[in-house]
Amino acid sequence: SYELTQPPSVSVSPGQTARITCSGDALPKQYAYWYQQKPGQAPVLVIYKDSERPSGIPERFSGSSSGTTVTLTISGVQAEDEADYYCQSADSSGTSPVVFGGGTKLTVL
Amino acid sequence: EVQLVESGGGLVQPGRSLRLSCAASGFTFDDYAMHWVRQAPGKGLEWVSGISWNSGSIGYADSVKGRFTISRDNAKNSLYLQMNSLRAEDTALYYCAKGEAVYYGSGSYFDYWGQGTLVTVSS
Numbered sequence: 001s002y003e004l005t006q007p008p009s010v011s012v013s014p015g016q017t018a019r020i021t022c023s024g025d026a027l028p029k030q031y032a033y034w035y036q037q038k039p040g041q042a043p044v045l046v047i048y049k050d051s052e053r054p055s056g057i058p059e060r061f062s063g064s065s066s067g068t069t070v071t072l073t074i075s076g077v078q079a080e081d082e083a084d085y086y087c088q089s090a091d092s093s094g095t096s097p098v099v100f101g102g103g104t105k106l107t108v109l
Numbered sequence: 110e111v112q113l114v115e116s117g118g119g120l121v122q123p124g125r126s127l128r129l130s131c132a133a134s135g136f137t138f139d140d141y142a143m144h145w146v147r148q149a150p151g152k153g154l155e156w157v158s159g160i161s162w163n164s165g166s167i168g169y170a171d172s173v174k175g176r177f178t179i180s181r182d183n184a185k186n187s188l189y190l191q192m193n194s195l196r197a198e199d200t201a202l203y204y205c206a207k208g209e210a211v212y213y214g215s216g217s218y219f220d221y222w223g224q225g226t227l228v229t230v231s232s
Contacts, residue, residue, distance in 0.1 A: 098156035
């Protein structure tokens with residue numbers, strides 16, 4: 001089955017830039033999406049179609065794509081950004097239309 | 110304001126059945142695909158099932174195929190998940206999630222989520 005690979009954890013100090021990667025063979029052909037999940041809360045969409053930001057999401061959140069890797073970048077990280085982040089995409093055959101990465105715990109030091 | 114409210118979770122013995130419901134409001138329900146996504150305790154997100162706006166296209170994760178059935182009632186703005194032959198590994202918080210398009214399939218993503226309903230499968 002298709003897999004998306006994320007680092008288990010990323011740590012940054014407040015004000016720095018956090019970069020969370022997601023790798024998958026089909027990412028050159030399929031869009032990626034990113035969700036933020038804080039403890040005890042439902043996930044929130046923060047990036048769609050690789051780099052689009054939904055209304056209400058701060059500008060410090062951005063997304064990019066290069067080959068088989070997509071990246072969520074959080075510029076000027078704030079304490080409130082500490083959360084789990086999940087990428088989501090699909091395989092290229094249609095067999096797995098919705099696949100999540102394993103998640104990355106962002107710690108703000 | 111979009112609201113998705115799940116219900117129907119609880120403690121159930123292995124092999125038994127449970128039916129989850131999701132009441133939707135704040136948007137035109139029959140204009141969008143809907144999905145179920147689950148999260149086992151302390152684990153990541155796992156897509157369970159999706160259904161297109163008119164129930165014409167339905168999909169399941171391999172882990173639940175043949176045991177779970179998704180359905181919707183557009184007249185009642187409601188989404189359902191019938192779960193049969195439950196296993197311990199089905200224990201999770203089940204989220205109802207709104208798709209961003211009418212169709213279910215590759216490229217689906219979720220712009221609104223409910224708060225989830227907890228299903229615990231244990232003897």
